[in-house]
Amino acid sequence: MGNDYTIWKIFGGYLLILFFLALMGMSKANAQTYTCGDGNICVVEFNASWNEKNNVDWLHKLDDCKTKRILIDKGTWQKDFSIVVTPTIIIFVEGKEKKRYQANIMMEMEAKLEDLQDKINEIIMEDF
Numbered sequence: 182m183g184n185d186y187t188i189w190k191i192f193g194g195y196l197l198i199l200f201f202l203a204l205m206g207m208s209k210a211n212a213q214t215y216t217c218g219d220g221n222i223c224v225v226e227f228n229a230s231w232n233e234k235n236n237v238d239w240l241h242k243l244d245d246c247k248t249k250r251i252l253i254d255k256g257t258w259q260k261d262f263s264i265v266v267t268p269t270i271i272i273f274v275e276g277k278e279k280k281r282y283q284a285n286i287m288m289e290m291e292a293k294l295e296d297l298q299d300k301i302n303e304i305i306m307e308d309f
Contacts, residue, residue, distance in 0.1 A: 213261045214276035217247030221275060222301055225249045227258060228268040232288055235268055239294040246272075246301050270297065274304055 217223035224246050226237050231254075240248050253259040253267065262271065268290050270282040280300050282292040 214278075215262075215271075215273050216276045217249050217273075219247070222246035222304060223249065223273040223276075224270060224297065224301070225251055225273065226268050226270050227251050227253050227262060227264045230254050232267045235284065235288050235290065237268055237270065237290050240270075242294055243298055243301060245305060272297070272300060272304070279304060 215223060215225060217225070222245065224240065224243055226240050226249070228236055228250065230252050236250070240250065251258055253264055258264065262269075266283050267288060268284050270290065270292065271278055272280040282290065282297070284290050
């Protein structure tokens, strides 16, 4: 009579499923949030010092939000916020990423002031 390992196979399968669920849960727990202080809406431009010529010069002109410029050269900004191209602009609402705009292959931001302001206005209107 051979050994019946069916129970152990099922138990091992459950452990494997639990392991993958825990692994997926950890990746979501590492999702970064960001706030600019008191504001509900925070617009952050991530750039690098070597690419400052492509800074978004109209960032401070956005209404109804707080703004911030962060250089990713130092620290873990690039990894923490998955920045793959500079500049990258992220709109955070209550600390959570709502919309991301990335530069083109020439590292120039194609999104315009009006594009971001329209998105900010849309976010504000969603609250009503």
